[in-house]
Amino acid sequence: MSANETLKALVDLQKIDVQILELEKDREQIPSRLKEIEGILDERRGSLAEEQNALAETEMSRRVLEGDLKAEKEKIRKWESRLNEIKSNRDYQALSRETEAARKANLGIEDEILKRMQDMEDLKISIGQKEEDLAELESKLNEERQELEGKLRVLDEGIEGYRNSRDDARSKVDDRWFSQYDMIRKRRDGVAVVAVVDEHCMGCHIGIPPQLYNIVLRGDEIQTCPFCHRILFYQQALDELDSEN
Ligand SMILES: [Zn+2]
Incomplete structure (x- = not known):
């Protein structure tokens, strides 16, 4: 499973979790x-x-x-x-x-x-x-x-x-990433996976280092925000994944 595939699975999972949280x-x-x-x-x-x-x-x-x-x-x-x-x-x-x-x-x-x-x-x-x-x-x-x-x-x-x-x-998320996701989610009011936009984390809205930004954009490994520790993803990469399938 590629990093982006894992990220995509996490984002999908989070969408559901956010809905459940709202209903609850x-x-x-x-x-x-x-x-x-x-x-x-x-x-x-x-x-x-x-x-x-x-x-x-x-x-x-x-x-x-x-x-x-x-x-x-x-x-x-x-x-x-x-x-x-x-x-x-x-x-x-x-x-x-x-x-x-x-x-x-x-x-x-x-x-x-x-x-x-x-x-x-x-x-x-x-x-x-x-x-x-x-x-x-x-x-x-x-x-x-x-x-x-x-x-x-x-x-x-x-x-x-x-x-x-x-x-x-x-079931589509590896155990390792799931436990990390679950841990962050509990600490960060239900939001553990966030997009990066213009070198900014959309969770805490703080600018991230350019080097980290580039890694997230490339999408070959999963990174977290150095400030709020949420898992970062690049929306366009996930969209491309969608169009491939
Ligand atoms: Zn952040």
């Missing part, structure tokens, strides 16, 4: 967004559940207060009928004061009950609004989720397809 980058965003959507919905559902619990608790507390009020009213009614039977003025005064105090206490309980009812009204309005907002958000986010899941399937299929062609491209 697109793919990377999706799971985190899906998780984010789940988080947003969970938070809204939690906040709705909190208010529903508060409503149930307020309702319970209102019932307890109503029970208390009923018992207190019953007590007052008994006291009032007893007042009619009391002969002693002092006893009458005492029970009369008790009855008055109990009536005042009942006004307080009635206020508490009214307050609970008002709270329940407010909570019902807020819950209704939250349910409406949640339903709207759910439909919007479910739509986005379905889109993302569809995109994920397309990307996975694309990646799978490129991986198959990659195996083929990989």
